[in-house]
Amino acid sequence: MRILISLVSSSTPTGLHLLSFSRRLHTKISPFSTLIGLKPPPAMAASEDSLRRSLAEKQSSIESQGNTVRTLKAANAEKATVDEAIEKLNALKLDKSVMEKQLQAAVNGNGPDGSINKEAFRQAVVNTLERRLFYIPSFKIYRGVAGLYDYGPPGCAVKSNVLSFWRQHFVLEENMLEVDCPCVTPEAVLKASGHVDKFTDLMVKDEKTGTCYRADHLLKDFCNEKIQKDLTISAEKAAELKHVLAMLDDLSAEELGAKIKEYGITAPDTKNPLSDPYPFNLMFQTSIGPSGLSPGYMRPETAQGIFVNFKDLYYYNGNKLPFAAAQIGQAFRNEISPRQGLLRVREFTLAEIEHFVDPEYKSHPKYSEVADLEFLMFPRERQISAQSAKKIQLGEAVSKGIVNNETLGYFIGRVYLFLTRLGIDKDRLRFRQHLANEMAHYAADCWDAEIESSYGWIECVGIADRSAYDLHAHTVLSTVYDRPLQYLTFYGGYQKLVIAPVKKELGLAFKGNQKKVVEALEAMNEKEALDMKVSLETKGEVEFYVCTLGENVTIKKNMVSISKEKKKEHQRTFTPSVIEPSFGIGRIIYCLYEHSFYMRPSKAGDEQLNVFRFPPLVAPIKCTVFPLVQNQQYENVAKIISKSLTAAGISHKIDITGTSIGKRYARTDELGVPFAITVDSISSVTIRERDSKDQIRVDVEEAAPVVKSVTDGHRTWADVWASFPHHSSGSAED
Numbered sequence: 131m132r133i134l135i136s137l138v139s140s141s142t143p144t145g146l147h148l149l150s151f152s153r154r155l156h157t158k159i160s161p162f163s164t165l166i167g168l169k170p171p172p173a174m175a176a177s178e179d180s181l182r183r184s185l186a187e188k189q190s191s192i193e194s195q196g197n198t199v200r201t202l203k204a205a206n207a208e209k210a211t212v213d214e215a216i217e218k219l220n221a222l223k224l225d226k227s228v229m230e231k232q233l234q235a236a237v238n239g240n241g242p243d244g245s246i247n248k249e250a251f252r253q254a255v256v257n258t259l260e261r262r263l264f265y266i267p268s269f270k271i272y273r274g275v276a277g278l279y280d281y282g283p284p285g286c287a288v289k290s291n292v293l294s295f296w297r298q299h300f301v302l303e304e305n306m307l308e309v310d311c312p313c314v315t316p317e318a319v320l321k322a323s324g325h326v327d328k329f330t331d332l333m334v335k336d337e338k339t340g341t342c343y344r345a346d347h348l349l350k351d352f353c354n355e356k357i358q359k360d361l362t363i364s365a366e367k368a369a370e371l372k373h374v375l376a377m378l379d380d381l382s383a384e385e386l387g388a389k390i391k392e393y394g395i396t397a398p399d400t401k402n403p404l405s406d407p408y409p410f411n412l413m414f415q416t417s418i419g420p421s422g423l424s425p426g427y428m429r430p431e432t433a434q435g436i437f438v439n440f441k442d443l444y445y446y447n448g449n450k451l452p453f454a455a456a457q458i459g460q461a462f463r464n465e466i467s468p469r470q471g472l473l474r475v476r477e478f479t480l481a482e483i484e485h486f487v488d489p490e491y492k493s494h495p496k497y498s499e500v501a502d503l504e505f506l507m508f509p510r511e512r513q514i515s516a517q518s519a520k521k522i523q524l525g526e527a528v529s530k531g532i533v534n535n536e537t538l539g540y541f542i543g544r545v546y547l548f549l550t551r552l553g554i555d556k557d558r559l560r561f562r563q564h565l566a567n568e569m570a571h572y573a574a575d576c577w578d579a580e581i582e583s584s585y586g587w588i589e590c591v592g593i594a595d596r597s598a599y600d601l602h603a604h605t606v607l608s609t610v611y612d613r614p615l616q617y618l619t620f621y622g623g624y625q626k627l628v629i630a631p632v633k634k635e636l637g638l639a640f641k642g643n644q645k646k647v648v649e650a651l652e653a654m655n656e657k658e659a660l661d662m663k664v665s666l667e668t669k670g671e672v673e674f675y676v677c678t679l680g681e682n683v684t685i686k687k688n689m690v691s692i693s694k695e696k697k698k699e700h701q702r703t704f705t706p707s708v709i710e711p712s713f714g715i716g717r718i719i720y721c722l723y724e725h726s727f728y729m730r731p732s733k734a735g736d737e738q739l740n741v742f743r744f745p746p747l748v749a750p751i752k753c754t755v756f757p758l759v760q761n762q763q764y765e766n767v768a769k770i771i772s773k774s775l776t777a778a779g780i781s782h783k784i785d786i787t788g789t790s791i792g793k794r795y796a797r798t799d800e801l802g803v804p805f806a807i808t809v810d811s812i813s814s815v816t817i818r819e820r821d822s823k824d825q826i827r828v829d830v831e832e833a834a835p836v837v838k839s840v841t842d843g844h845r846t847w848a849d850v851w852a853s854f855p856h857h858s859s860g861s862a863e864d
């Protein structure tokens with residue numbers, strides 16, 4: 131999806147350049163020739179690449195051996211010689227078919243043992259999700275509508291858990307100001323934000339039937355299909371197609387149209403020719419009130435509700451910066467041809483934060499709490515130079531300027547913690563920096579939290595430093611405020627970090643290198659400088675790496691003064707910058723489903739059972755209560771425990787049917803319920819943990835408090851396992 135940006139700097143009626151209105155997603159400002167100039171991205175795994183080469187070599191060996199056989203036969207060579215040549219030919223063919231299987235496995239992404247491919251895995255997950263009503267295609271009894279889904283009971287519970295953790299992790303932790311604005315939005319607001327003119331995707335039409343397709347999707351399908359199904363294409367052709375895939379988001383309408391023609395792509399359903407690509411606005415249009423005179427749209431994002439309320443929120447916050455506002459709500463995008471299940475839908479829940487900050491002071495007081503985190507990052511330099519994502523310490527990324535500023539770094543770290551605590555696998559989560567040509571020109575820096583799923587790497591959270599763009603746009607276009615909505619006059623003092631190298635001492639110590647040391651000291655960020663200050667005060671000297679010298683030097687206390695000075699500044703006028711983390715809740719939840727799903731054999735080994743290993747935090751139901759057999763006394767105990775669980779606020783399910791306990795466990799494992807209390811006596815009960823299937827025995831009165839302590843995270847299962855007698859399940863799980 132993109133907001134297409136006119137390269138001509140045509141002006142809007144307000145005098146602002148259309149370029150300034152680019153909002154979200156991929157801003158096309160570089161010609162394709164520049165993109166072609168980039169090295170192909172690191173998409174092709176070495177094994178796939180070498181398999182394609184070996185396969186091509188094997189094919190030419192087969193052809194030449196085939197010629198040998200034919201020549202020998204034509205020359206009436208001895209039977210033994212012909213047989214030997216045929217045997218060699220057959221051996222080569224056998225090798226080729228083994229290689230084809232290996233290549234097919236490599237492109238399908240099968241596991242190392244070739245066990246399950248991505249599609250089969252996805253099918254298993256989706257079948258379970260639909261059968262257990264995590265989600266339901268909306269309006270199913272009327273054949274449904276593409277891109278619209280209902281969440282059924284467990285899906286609703288998971289979503290509500292994810293949102294309440296989001297509120298706790300972000301809104302509560304940062305004292306954010308939460309708002310709740312309408313979905314129906316008047317045109318003027320979305321005109322100012324740029325959506326009315328620019329919130330578009332490129333569409334092509336079947337020239338005969340008029341059926342619409344998303345142009346980049348058709349090109350994407352063509353490339354993927356060729357790579358995955360045509361094993362005869364050369365390694366070079368595969369690399370070219372992968373390069374096109376990597377650059378897909380950056381292609382202009384003309385470039386997309388040219389590629390579609392070059393590859394001979396036609397309408398998938400009819401094979402009819404396609405029109406040239408043209409932009410289609412993704413907003414659902416409506417009109418507000420009966421007259422039809424007041425046009426409006428269903429909001430495509432929640433952020434604008436915060437921007438238009440900025441002045442009041444700033445006042446509510448005591449006229450102080452920085453502060454953040456947050457909103458959770460529905461967003462609507464009329465996707466051209468929604469596919470990929472819950473990942474691309476026409477109505478979805480967004481959770482957005484707008485953190486307003488003085489553009490000159492983007493440090494964050496809690497930055498040090500996340501600076502040591504290390505995770506997969508994919509800076510633009512690595513993307514451009516065909517390298518893959520790499521584990522980088524966040525603090526290092528900020529201090530080296532890879533991440534533009536501390537506040538952006540702080541939110542990247544907080545998003546990492548949020549997603550991994552939900553249960554997203556940290557090895558299938560990466561933070562990818564936008565390429566320069568993907569970012570709007572006003573944006574200082576943008577990173578996407580991408581999660582790997584069976585559909586590939588999916589953008590689930592966008593984290594962008596959008597500078598002052600949105601507030602500025604509304605200031606100019608708002609018809610109500612007589613003074614600018616967002617220009618702040620800043621009174622009073624603030625703390626400014628002052629690094630003052632003592633040049634005389636540095637000159638004495640470093641002679642000709644003095645200049646480089648001074649520059650390196652002055653270039654320190656706030657955290658580095660404050661760390662140095664502490665070391666100098668405690669130890670008197672510190673080792674300091676000067677990158678322009680490529681070595682460490684010893685800085686002594688008398689060589690630099692580092693202080694935080696109170697600076698008085700009156701009437702500085704500025705527009706706050708905004709740092710915006712934007713979470714697609716449905717996408718996060720779907721990826722969580724895939725990361726949590728696994729299958730294990732039943733005890734008898736005759737069946738594969740599905741399990742979601744949700745952490746208690748997100749599990750739709752935290753606990754089940756089962757009387758082992760149908761018996762009034764056990765049922766009474768089960769009801770008592772159920773009452774205590776309700777009183778403790780633990781969502782649970784009581785099942786007094788006579789079904790075998792093994793079947794009841796399997797049913798709830800499939801819903802991801804982490805704990806099961808089984809009543810097998812009137813004084814004590816067992817508690818089973820879903821993934822290990824381990825059971826402990828506790829007194830009836832202890833059951834609810836133990837489950838509460840582990841679901842609240844006060845204790846781990848290992849803690850309770852160490853504290854209570856173990857119970858052996860015997861044949862119960864059958």
Ligand code: AMP
Binds near residue numbers: 463473478712717
């Ligand atoms: P954007 O404003 O386009 O950056 O989108 C913000 C977030 O919304 C993305 O990071 C996605 O997680 C999510 N998102 C965008 N479009 C869709 C869609 N059609 N269906 C589901 N989630 C979406």
